[in-house]
Amino acid sequence: MRVVRSIRTMQRLVSQAKRSGKRVGFVPTMGALHDGHRSLLRRCRRENDLAVLSIFVNPKQFGLREDFAKYPRREHDDKKLAKKEKVDIMFVPSVKEMYPEGYLTYIEVEKMTQFLCGRSRPGHFKGVTTVVGKLLNIVTPDVLYLGQKDAQQAAVLKRMARDLNFPVAVRVCPTVREADGLAMSSRNQYLPAGQRREAAVLYRALREARQGVAAGNRSSAGIAGGIRSRIGRESSGRIDYIECVDADTILPLKRIQGKTIIALAVWFGKTRLIDNIIVRT
Ligand code: AMP
Numbered sequence: 004m005r006v007v008r009s010i011r012t013m014q015r016l017v018s019q020a021k022r023s024g025k026r027v028g029f030v031p032t033m034g035a036l037h038d039g040h041r042s043l044l045r046r047c048r049r050e051n052d053l054a055v056l057s058i059f060v061n062p063k064q065f066g067l068r069e070d071f072a073k074y075p076r077r078e079h080d081d082k083k084l085a086k087k088e089k090v091d092i093m094f095v096p097s098v099k100e101m102y103p104e105g106y107l108t109y110i111e112v113e114k115m116t117q118f119l120c121g122r123s124r125p126g127h128f129k130g131v132t133t134v135v136g137k138l139l140n141i142v143t144p145d146v147l148y149l150g151q152k153d154a155q156q157a158a159v160l161k162r163m164a165r166d167l168n169f170p171v172a173v174r175v176c177p178t179v180r181e182a183d184g185l186a187m188s189s190r191n192q193y194l195p196a197g198q199r200r201e202a203a204v205l206y207r208a209l210r211e212a213r214q215g216v217a218a219g220n221r222s223s224a225g226i227a228g229g230i231r232s233r234i235g236r237e238s239s240g241r242i243d244y245i246e247c248v249d250a251d252t253i254l255p256l257k258r259i260q261g262k263t264i265i266a267l268a269v270w271f272g273k274t275r276l277i278d279n280i281i282v283r284t
Contacts, residue, residue: 004086006093010101010141013094017053017143025052029144029171031135034058035075035189036084039179043148044088046176055142056085057094059101064130075189094142101137110136110167112159115253119155119266120277123243131156132163139169147171152178152186154264154279158253178278180206186278198271201238205269208233209280212265216282221259223247234269243268243275250281260284 007013017027028051030043036058048054058081065071078095085093109129115121116128139147147164149157157175164171179187184206185199194202208230215226227245234240248255250262259282266279 004082004090004093006082006095008095008097008100010096013092013096013141014143016092017055020053021143026146027051027053027055027142027144028146028148029055029057029138029142030148031057031059031138033060033074033189034081035077035192036081037179037187037189039150039152039187041084041088042179043150043176044085044090046174047146047148048089050174051146053091054089055092055094055144056090057096057138057142059094059096059134059138061101061130061134062098063102063133064127066124066126069124070190070193075192094138101134109133110163112163112166115155115159115162118248118253118255119244119246120268121155123268123275128156128159132159135160136163136167136169139164139171144171147173149173149175150178151175151279151281152188153277154250154266154281155248155253158251184210186276188276190274190276193274194271198239198274201240202269202271202276204234204237204240205267205276205278207237209265209267209278213280213282216259216263216265216284221284223256223259226259226265230265230267238271240269240271243270 028047030047032040060074062071110132111129112132121128161173183203185203212226212230230245245267247259248264250264263282264279268277
């Protein structure tokens with residue numbers, strides 16, 4: 004496995020691979036890799052000739068009062084995991100390499116970024132689409148692998164690729180969970196033991212919502228209310244949002260219809276966790 008820090012080198016290596024007819028798969032991450040990332044890397048490895056992983060904690064997607072400075076950085080462990088998963092290239096650019104002085108250009112997807120995490124984290128998706136747009140131009144992959152865990156992010160990036168004609172196929176992989184159902188996340192390690200135990204309520208509440216939909220409940224407010232009261236009963240979590248949105252447009256639905264994402268963000272202490280499930284009617 005090669006660790007590459009320069010954009011020029013990354014571009015040269017991929018264009019060589021492509022000239023020899025190789026299919027390139029790409030998994031962008033912020034590192035502190037866990038089994039969720041691993042599932043993306045495995046699929047990328049299986050389906051491509053050249054597997055590229057990027058690790059970049061992107062300052063532009065963090066708000067001023069968010070956790071950029073304390074976000075876990077574990078390059079040494081990440082490298083070991085990536086090697087084990089047979090990644091070919093681990094791309095680890097510095098902030099200066101990605102955003103040299105005088106950087107001025109941004110990508111913004113409208114409407115879909117107004118709700119859910121877009122509402123609670125102003126500017127977040129502008130940072131995400133800008134960095135992934137840049138990474139797609141640098142790595143020029145045939146296939147991009149994203150996780151359903153970040154459902155709005157996946158929908159927004161799919162739309163960006165379509166609207167801006169990035170010649171890339173986007174694959175969204177299922178959410179990988181801990182044994183108690185908590186969605187794996189690099190941020191879970193912020194949680195002290197008590198909050199970590201409580202956080203399992205999120206998936207229990209989402210599963211109960213799925214049962215409600217299966218039993219014929221179509222009211223978004225009713226479903227969200229059920230989730231809210233379960234979280235309130237079984238934890239000290241503070242709700243940021245609970246919403247039912249259309250899976251493609253990410254616009255809120257009054258009634259659950261077609262492919263719907265039930266998504267939530269909940270604070271446990273200083274840690275904000277997100278999760279979601281997809282239901283179909
Ligand atoms: P991050 O490092 O958190 O920016 O995540 C990098 C990629 O891994 C994103 O496409 C995430 O959606 C995906 N991912 C993160 N956690 C999980 C998980 N528990 N299951 C599946 N994919 C995940």
